[in-house]
Amino acid sequence: MRLSNRNKTSVYSFINSLLIMLLLGGIGAYFLEEYKFNILGWESLLLIIMPLFIILLFYISGRQIFEYDSDGEALHFRNRNIIPFLQRPLSDEFPKYKLLKFEVIDLLIIKRLYITISSKNSGSTILKYEISYLTKKEVNDLKFSLHKVVKTNNEKKS
Structure with missing residues (x-):
């Protein structure tokens, strides 16, 4: 099974550009407010804080592009x-x-995929992937595919 949200790269790039322009516009409006109009008072700081907060949410959510391929061995x-x-x-x-096991952690806006694989040196290794930008259907398809692999591995061990 193949799963990818690479086709949404242009959408994420557009959102990123829009957020940066919003921040630059907020900085410009802040300086105009402070030195020319002086209408808002201390609330003029919100012109910078709000776009900065939204940009931080966009980047804290994790890496935008996730690709998964389980075809073959x-x-x-x-x-x-x-x-x-x-x-x-x-x-x-x-x-x-x-592949030993997997777990999907779903917090408010952050989704993470934890994969546990067997390793010669330490016994097992945990790999972490950020899947916040996958749709609910894509996450369910990913879970289904990984569950199938884990189930096959457990049957082979038995």
Whole structure:
């Protein structure tokens, strides 16, 4: 099964550009308010704080692009940001038989995927992926596919 939200890259880039323009407009409006009009008073700080808060929410939610491929004998996970220098992209590939378990954590606006794989050195390793920008259907499809792999692995062990 293949799962990717790479086709939404242009939407996320547009939202990112819009938020940056909103912040720059808020900074400009703040300086105009402070030095020219002086109507709002201390509330003029909200012209900078609100866009900054929204930008922080956008980036705290995690990497925007998630790709998953379970075709063949290996699992491929890729997780990257639309701005390449902001965070290092994650890319992992391992055989299906190494998958021990998985867990999806769903907080208010943050969704994370924790994958536990078997490792020669430490016994098991936990890999973390940010899936906040996947739709509910995509998350359910991902869970279904991973559950199928875990179930197959457990049957082979028995």
